Amino acid sequence: MNFASDNGGPVHPKVLEALAAANDGYAMGYGNDPLTAEVVQGIRDLFEAPEAAVYLVGLGTAGNVLALSSLVQPYDTAFCTPMAHINVDECNAPEFYTSGAKLTLVPGTDVMTPEALRAAIAAEGTRGVHGPQRGAVSLTTVTEEGNVYALERLQALCDVAKGFGLPVHLDGARFANACVALGCTPAEMSWKRGVDVAVFGGTKNGLMGVEAVILFDPKKAREFELRRKRGAQLYSKHRYLAAQMKAYLDGDLWKDLATRANRQGAALRAGIEAAGLEVVNATQANMVFFRATGAQHRALKAGGAVYHIYGAEPAGDDGMAIGRLVCDWSMSDAAVAQFLSMLRDVA
Missing domain, CATH: 3.90.1150.10 (Aspartate Aminotransferase, domain 1)
Known part of the structure; x- marks a missing residue:
């Protein structure tokens, strides 16, 4: 009867089998192996995003902070809820990896409203060079309080962000759970709503430790590659990340779990x-x-x-x-x- 966290559950046997299969012979490191190329294409297919840049990292915090760092400058701010994981559970890692960008908390509960977001963004643009610049909007689904954004709410929030010219980051540590709850496709819960960068989480859903960061604008790819390396998330034995994600994609295991x-x-x-x-x-x-x-x-x-x-x-x-x-x-x-x-x- 262990309900402490989905982080604490076991790795699915198919994932362990995939790791064992990958543990054979030699393969090029740092993501230059055939298995990683197959996974990148598989995620593009799943998200109906043939041009997306896809990168694997070892944990959710890395996915979130590296994604945000590719969207904001050190003098910017990212808008999120007070209960967002990037605010309460990542030990100021967003500020560290963005070289100083701050977080602006949008008043309300764990589920952001378009009205509150619009007011928060508008209020942050009043001090010119003396204040933080508007940077990005960060949303989480499933939220830290167990709630799921309806697609209509996601669309409305992305519309507000786009109205101010801001990109949107989606923290998807429990992306699969939200997708299943809504009965929608990954595309319908991400770029079709206006999300610019999504984290497709696996660690909380039966994988040993891997998350996929999906940049729907490939122009950000080079910057993310450099930030991933600088952030110590470019694994030399990258095939073991890819093996987990390959098992996750095969037969829609992500959805089943x-x-x-x-x-x-x-x-x-x-x-x-x-x-x-x-x-x-x-x-x-x-x-x-x-x-x-x-x-x-x-x-x-x-x-x-x-x-x-x-x-x-x-x-x-x-x-x-x-x-x-x-x-x-x-x-x-x-x-x-x-x-x-x-x-x-x-x-």
Whole structure:
């Protein structure tokens, strides 16, 4: 019953098989191997973007910060929500890798509104040379609070950004989960909405450690290549990144794994609500946030459930706190059923 994070789940067997298959003989390094070329073409095909520049990196933070660094100058600012991963979970890496560009937080929740974005961008253009320049907009789906941007909302936000001449970065650590939740294609959730650079995440969805950065404007390719090298993300044994991503693409494994995780998220939501407890997010994907008392949380954890308390720890037995449950591709029906049985007992 480990719901702590989809980072903590196992690597899918097909990925391990692909790594073993790639571990044969010699191959050119630094992405000059045939497997990487095949993966680049596969991602272009998946995203219906034949001219896109595609690069593999080892982790999500690297994908995000290198993508942003290719969009903004040191004197710029990137607009994001207060809960964006680039703001709360990356130890100022965006500022470091952009050589000083700042983040401007768009007021509101984890899901940005077009009105709030328009106001934030407009307000940042009032100080001329004395203030940061408007740089880029960064969006996340699935958000840090488990919500998914509707395609119409994504389109509206991209339209606002384009109205100010700003590029859009999409943090897609859980890109597959969002895509499955929306029932859309990767193209429909990215460049067809107006996204300029997307991260196609794999580490949270059954891969050992690889993310794809997709620049829909190939004019940015050379700069990204240099930034990736300077940022220590150009792997010499690159074929092992490519092998993982090849397995992810084959037979739409990315979609199958996200579907499994999302299905368990939906089962958790239904069971929690049936037990009379409140779910506080939309739960369209694989993350569930529920409100319970301190006594209930402690009883669940004593029974073997592993998950995080979101925000402050509950005060006493009656104090309320929000628990965060995250399902990965391997989450079993039995684990979900056991958790919900415990929940009914404590509720």
